[in-house]
Amino acid sequence: MASGISRTPATGVTAGGGDDEEAAWLHALELISGFTVSMTLKAAIQLGLIDALTAAADGRALTAGELVAQLPAVDDAEAATSVDRMLRLLASFNVVRCSTEAGPGGDPLRRYSPAPVCRWFTAGDNHQGSLAPRLMLDVDEDNLSTWHQMAAAVVSGGPSAFERAHGMPLFEYMGTNHRFNMLFNQAMSQQSMMVMNKLLDRFHGFDGISVLVDVGGGTGVTLKMIISRYKHITGVNFDLPHVISQAPSLPGWVQGRWEEFPVQYAPVAVAKR
Incomplete structure (x- = not known):
């Protein structure tokens, strides 16, 4: 195995550790600057x-x-x-x-x-989905500020790291911050599209379903993709008011808020993101 850092005695630098030590040092630097x-x-x-x-x-x-x-x-x-x-x-x-x-x-x-x-x-193929919105969400300043509260949340209990940073839970905060709400919904929609493309190519269990409810369905991307392939299904998309307000209205589905959940839809199949 090749030696680690080594210099001649004239330089005043003595031989360093072996490959394992140098690899660990480089790994530490990578973690710091990740x-x-x-x-x-x-x-x-x-x-x-x-x-x-x-x-x-x-x-x-x-x-x-x-x-x-x-x-x-x-x-x-x-x-x-x-x-x-x-x-x-x-x-x-x-x-x-x-x-x-x-x-x-x-x-x-x-x-x-x-x-x-x-x-x-890339932002090119809207049918493929993109992880760019997810990246923008994860490194957004509103998200990053919560990580600075992690240690305090662990030792102090009580509010979550997000609540400590913003004074309220995540989904409540999105109801008050239109920019962050848009960012979150775009990230979830694009990621759902990527997952559902793979799922629909492999899973064929929707044939016998007439009504499909997605509880917490976001802006409805998952339901839209399912009912576009299974046109006999009536899709019911439920989520919080500030989420539903950004969801498109499409033929073949019903949208509603949590507090308006109709009894007639209770026994039907539920799709979760």
């Missing part, structure tokens, strides 16, 4: 970099400068440097692919193309 990957990916999505790489004609790899040319940047050169650093980080985590060639003056010029995981972070 948030940088999520936040950098968030910025790349917000800037449209992932969509631009995925949409590049003939799969052509793009430079940071070519990507920045599509942005309303004040200083293209400075922005290109920042984008290049962002994409180099994402390349080290196999989010994008990076190749290097000789640029003007002999300086290295990096080109980027999408890695397979990028398909789950």
